[in-house]
Amino acid sequence: MNDMLTIALSKGRLAEQAIELLEASGYDCAAAKEKSRKLILEDAESGLRFILAKPADVPTYVEYGAADIGVVGKDTLLEESRQLYEVIDLGFGACRMCVCGPASLAGKLDGIPNKRVATKYPHIARSYFEGEKKESVEIIKLNGSVELAPLIGLSEVIVDIVESGRTLRENGLDVLEVIADISARLVVNRVSMKMKAQSILPMLDAIRVQLSANKTKEEEENDAV
Amino acid sequence: MGNYRFHTPDGVSDTLPGDCLAKRGFETKLRGLFSSAGYQEIETPGIEYYDVYAAGNFVSQENLYKLADQEGRILALRYDGTVSAARLAATVFREVQPPLRLSYVGNMFRFRESGGGRQKEFTQAGVELLGVSSTEADAEVIALAISSALALGISDLQISLGQVEFFKGLMEEWGVPAEDAEEISREVDQKDQVALKKAADRLALRDDARETLLLLSSLYGTYEPLEILEKRVTGERARAALQNVREILGILEDYGYIRYVSVDFGMLRSLDYYTGMIFKGFTYEVGFPIISGGRYDQVVSAFGRDLSAVGFSLGINLAMIALRRQGREFPAAGADAIIGYSKEPNMRKAALSMADSLREEGLNVIVDCAGCGEEELETLADLRGIEQVIFLNASSCGCDTEEKI
Numbered sequence: 001m002n003d004m005l006t007i008a009l010s011k012g013r014l015a016e017q018a019i020e021l022l023e024a025s026g027y028d029c030a031a032a033k034e035k036s037r038k039l040i041l042e043d044a045e046s047g048l049r050f051i052l053a054k055p056a057d058v059p060t061y062v063e064y065g066a067a068d069i070g071v072v073g074k075d076t077l078l079e080e081s082r083q084l085y086e087v088i089d090l091g092f093g094a095c096r097m098c099v100c101g102p103a104s105l106a107g108k109l110d111g112i113p114n115k116r117v118a119t120k121y122p123h124i125a126r127s128y129f130e131g132e133k134k135e136s137v138e139i140i141k142l143n144g145s146v147e148l149a150p151l152i153g154l155s156e157v158i159v160d161i162v163e164s165g166r167t168l169r170e171n172g173l174d175v176l177e178v179i180a181d182i183s184a185r186l187v188v189n190r191v192s193m194k195m196k197a198q199s200i201l202p203m204l205d206a207i208r209v210q211l212s213a214n215k216t217k218e219e220e221e222n223d224a225v
Numbered sequence: 226m227g228n229y230r231f232h233t234p235d236g237v238s239d240t241l242p243g244d245c246l247a248k249r250g251f252e253t254k255l256r257g258l259f260s261s262a263g264y265q266e267i268e269t270p271g272i273e274y275y276d277v278y279a280a281g282n283f284v285s286q287e288n289l290y291k292l293a294d295q296e297g298r299i300l301a302l303r304y305d306g307t308v309s310a311a312r313l314a315a316t317v318f319r320e321v322q323p324p325l326r327l328s329y330v331g332n333m334f335r336f337r338e339s340g341g342g343r344q345k346e347f348t349q350a351g352v353e354l355l356g357v358s359s360t361e362a363d364a365e366v367i368a369l370a371i372s373s374a375l376a377l378g379i380s381d382l383q384i385s386l387g388q389v390e391f392f393k394g395l396m397e398e399w400g401v402p403a404e405d406a407e408e409i410s411r412e413v414d415q416k417d418q419v420a421l422k423k424a425a426d427r428l429a430l431r432d433d434a435r436e437t438l439l440l441l442s443s444l445y446g447t448y449e450p451l452e453i454l455e456k457r458v459t460g461e462r463a464r465a466a467l468q469n470v471r472e473i474l475g476i477l478e479d480y481g482y483i484r485y486v487s488v489d490f491g492m493l494r495s496l497d498y499y500t501g502m503i504f505k506g507f508t509y510e511v512g513f514p515i516i517s518g519g520r521y522d523q524v525v526s527a528f529g530r531d532l533s534a535v536g537f538s539l540g541i542n543l544a545m546i547a548l549r550r551q552g553r554e555f556p557a558a559g560a561d562a563i564i565g566y567s568k569e570p571n572m573r574k575a576a577l578s579m580a581d582s583l584r585e586e587g588l589n590v591i592v593d594c595a596g597c598g599e600e601e602l603e604t605l606a607d608l609r610g611i612e613q614v615i616f617l618n619a620s621s622c623g624c625d626t627e628e629k630i
Contacts, residue, residue, distance in 0.1 A: 064341030
């Protein structure tokens with residue numbers, strides 16, 4: 001049977017960090033580091049094949065079994081809600097999914113009925129307001145520069161990821177509520193986990209070991225300071 | 226208007242001759258297998274009342290194809306074989322002494338299913354064993370599921386066996402409220418260790434309970450997970466569930482099927498629907514399980530009859546996708562022979578009677594109805610891969626045949 005493992009990576013910084021981690025865990029990723037415009041990078045010797053996909057598509061590749069393993073942000077996983085095994089928190093790409101708006105709204109959010117919520121993440125926004133807060137909202141789907149929406153009266157609040165909070169502050173907005181902590185996750189197709197357990201399980205173990213080694217190192221460095 | 230006339234709707238597809246032939250062959254094999262094990266086939270309507278599915282909250286309404294009848298009642302296209310069989314067991318068959326062994330092969334309709342080989346309309350073959358709550362019944366159904374996959378030629382088969390009762394037992398022992406338990410079961414099923422650690426903190430679980438919870442999604446093997454968990458778990462309900470799995474494995478040894486089975490206590494599904502062991506069947510080259518089954522003792526009671534139930538279904542379309550990607554081909558069968566005839570008297574009658582006798586021998590025979598001459602007939606036969614060409618004319622006395630080998 002085909003024992004090559006296909007790994008879907010989210011194009012960009014997340015892919016670089018994932019490859020770094022895999023290398024440190026003892027996997028040869030020379031193929032993936034090749035500078036080219038190829039979308040499939042295969043290394044027959046190490047038995048790994050990398051595909052570079054748009055982050056929002058990674059869960060789809062993995063759910064359908066086109067890739068066995070994926071590395072993708074928790075924000076994308078929450079938004080796509082696919083049937084996957086979400087096995088490891090890789091720690092990098094950390095940020096928070098938040099409800100943001102003008103600071104004047106702090107503490108007054110629940111008082112606004114049928115709020116308009118602008119976001120790139122309609123699914124997350126809907127399940128937060130309808131599921132957790134039990135309130136009906138109007139979701140306005142935008143594709144970028146979401147911070148604009150409350151500034152020009154398109155919506156009362158936004159739901160978006162917040163890293164440093166700098167963009168928010170520069171636009172006079174604040175974090176009003178935190179929905180979830182976000183970081184990169186390693187996901188596995190449900191069938192691959194069973195059918196290719198012999199190659200997947202050792203890889204997961206190696207990554208876990210490497211992650212905890214990184215953590216220890218970090219702590220030591222912090223202690224030294 | 227009319228822009229879609231050349232298309233089929235999303236999530237449904239035509240089945241062309243090669244696939245259709247193979248699919249009917251598979252269905253016939255499975256029907257034979259089920260009936261040889263004493264299961265009687267039923268055919269339930271393609272349309273049910275919506276209430277049938279609403280009865281036990283079995284299916285989320287977003288997943289049903291709904292329409293209305295002339296009286297304004299809500300109807301739903303058949304979602305699966307189990308709920309309809311349960312309705313029958315509680316109504317038409319209410320006087321029948323259990324056990325009941327029922328089987329079905331039919332098309333199911335799911336509004337939101339699509340992608341990766343899944344279709345909104347697909348064919349399932351499955352069985353329901355009603356009125357026996359024994360471990361032997363659990364094992365019989367799992368064994369029949371394995372036999373089904375093998376009968377289709379899927380030998381790279383992995384059956385994952387789980388137990389929702391074990392999980393429910395743990396939750397009860399640890400005093401976890403029902404709504405939290407449902408949430409945690411999803412997190413266990415997704416092997417989401419991050420969320421599970423948070424849940425353990427939130428519920429202030431004891432250290433050993435916390436460890437057990439995190440272990441659920443990381444134990445693999447056949448007997449190993451059992452051995453580890455048997456040492457950790459003390460509650461009666463959870464221990465009974467472990468015992469059930471151990472006994473099932475023992476019986477599957479007797480069936481000679483143990484090599485296909487591994488145990489996964491981290492595999493969990495709707496806690497409201499399932500009441501005991503659950504299982505899924507996987508093979509290479511398709512991203513979704515081809516087999517799904519388990520014990521759901523509350524399904525028939527939603528229709529007012531207290532009857533235990535265990536069953537499985539196999540998705541024939543997904544299985545065929547897997548087989549094709551594993552290298553199997555599904556060629557269409559052409560005719561074995563084609564008979565043409567001249568316009569002379571009595572030739573048609575001779576051709577028809579020759580066709581009859583060849584068909585009786587089991588050949589697939591076409592009688593030309595386009596008025597082809599001998600040469601045209603040869604060309605047509607070449608094109609379609611028909612081996613035997615027969616042309617009747619008066620000079621061949623209506624009985625001489627020209628064979629092309």
